[in-house]
Amino acid sequence: MKKILVTGGAGYIGSHTVVELFNAGYDVVIVDDLSNSNPKILDQIEKISGKKPEFVKLDLTDEQGVNAFAQAHQDISGVIHFAAFKAVGESVQEPLKYYRNNFYSLINILTAYNNKIKLVFSSSCTVYGQPDVLPVTESAPVKKAESPYGNTKQIAEEILAETCAVTPSLKVIALRYFNPVGAHASALIGELPIGVPQNLVPFITQSAIGKRGPITVFGNDYDTPDGSAIRDYIHVVDLAKAHVAAIKRLEEGDGANYEVFNVGTGKGSSVLEIINAFEKSTGVKLNYVIGARREGDIEKTFGDVSLSNKVLGWKAELGVEEMMSSAWAWEEYLKANPF
Numbered sequence: 001m002k003k004i005l006v007t008g009g010a011g012y013i014g015s016h017t018v019v020e021l022f023n024a025g026y027d028v029v030i031v032d033d034l035s036n037s038n039p040k041i042l043d044q045i046e047k048i049s050g051k052k053p054e055f056v057k058l059d060l061t062d063e064q065g066v067n068a069f070a071q072a073h074q075d076i077s078g079v080i081h082f083a084a085f086k087a088v089g090e091s092v093q094e095p096l097k098y099y100r101n102n103f104y105s106l107i108n109i110l111t112a113y114n115n116k117i118k119l120v121f122s123s124s125c126t127v128y129g130q131p132d133v134l135p136v137t138e139s140a141p142v143k144k145a146e147s148p149y150g151n152t153k154q155i156a157e158e159i160l161a162e163t164c165a166v167t168p169s170l171k172v173i174a175l176r177y178f179n180p181v182g183a184h185a186s187a188l189i190g191e192l193p194i195g196v197p198q199n200l201v202p203f204i205t206q207s208a209i210g211k212r213g214p215i216t217v218f219g220n221d222y223d224t225p226d227g228s229a230i231r232d233y234i235h236v237v238d239l240a241k242a243h244v245a246a247i248k249r250l251e252e253g254d255g256a257n258y259e260v261f262n263v264g265t266g267k268g269s270s271v272l273e274i275i276n277a278f279e280k281s282t283g284v285k286l287n288y289v290i291g292a293r294r295e296g297d298i299e300k301t302f303g304d305v306s307l308s309n310k311v312l313g314w315k316a317e318l319g320v321e322e323m324m325s326s327a328w329a330w331e332e333y334l335k336a337n338p339f
């Protein structure tokens with residue numbers, strides 16, 4: 001059985017991807033330092049899959065530790081590299097924390113496997129900033145990053161592209177995610193934000209369950225049909241499946257050794273439409289107020305996903321109502337079963 005190393009596999013997107021890798025018949029080893037995740041997620045994955053993933057607690061910035069791990073794990077056939085810090089605001093306050101973690105982790109993995117590896121990298125639609133043309137395609141220009149976090153994704157893509165250009169043994173797919181939301185249908189795994197959620201959907205579910213006050217809609221004076229900002233929300237289970245498709249493409253070896261794909265639904269939804277979808281799909285009424293725009297926010301973005309649809313043979317299947325109802329089921333599960 002082929003074994004995939006999933007770095008950051010105890011985290012939000014990683015845990016869902018581990019479940020989909022098991023569903024697709026892969027074996028998995030997770031490396032995570034649990035800096036932004038809870039080890040109980042490993043038991044939850046086992047409840048869903050009937051299999052507990054092999055787990056190694058390791059900080060990937062520890063070069064010797066990563067080398068020792070690689071020596072002991074020469075049997076892996078691919079890597080999905082999720083491990084990174086991702087809080088945009090914190091990255092502005094503590095840039096070195098972000099550059100150190102996000103770059104050292106990536107470079108240590110590549111070096112430890114001597115660049116002989118198939119790797120899927122977690123990139124982000126943040127590399128496009130506010131696109132000039134929508135839907136945005138992979139060939140759109142990368143804009144100057146708004147934050148050190150965004151910059152880590154841009155530079156990591158460059159590190160990978162430049163290394164691939166001179167290293168035929170290295171095969172990489174960078175997936176540019178749009179806005180991942182929702183939770184597994186079992187409601188046993190989902191997003192576990194630490195502190196006050198900065199992202200829309202976890203704030204909505206925490207507000208609805210009574211953990212937070214009303215939601216503030218950040219701006220209703222954008223140039224959009226209802227005035228609120230537009231994003232391409234993608235169900236985390238669909239996103240997880242895109243990773244399995246990317247691993248399969250790397251195994252087949254049909255593409256160039258560095259490829260980039262958008263992963264979204266291709267459809268934009270406004271903040272107010274998301275609020276409506278939550279209320280409609282859950283029957284729970286939300287309290288919200290209209291506030292000022294959030295600094296650094298873009299007006300609208302959504303992806304052209306025709307390339308990933310065609311080349312990866314993958315397509316997002318779940319819509320915003322399933323995203324909202326699954327996020328809500330997870331919040332209710334957490335209330336009944338606190339982590």
Ligand code: NAD
Pocket residue numbers: 007008009010011012013014031032033034035036037058059060061081082083084085086101105122123124125177178179180
């Ligand atoms: P997450 O924080 O839930 O998961 C990341 C995991 O990596 C955590 O379990 C954390 O403990 C681990 N980790 C961090 N640094 C580590 C280190 N040095 N060594 C070992 N483990 C480490 O985040 P997520 O939402 O699942 O995001 C996964 C990836 O996708 C990240 O690279 C993120 O930047 C990227 N991404 C996320 C989003 C999003 O909105 N969630 C959007 C685009 C891209």
Ligand code: WQD
Pocket residue numbers: 086088123124125126150178179198199200201203215216217218219229230231271294297
């Ligand atoms: C979505 C929309 C907000 C909270 C961020 C990162 C990006 C990527 C995903 C990793 C926006 C609005 C939000 C609230 C609101 N991560 N909003 N009230 O800003 O698209 O992207 O996460 O790569 O890099 O920047 O996602 O969920 O924060 O916001 O009105 O309380 O919801 O203004 O329009 P965003 P988000």
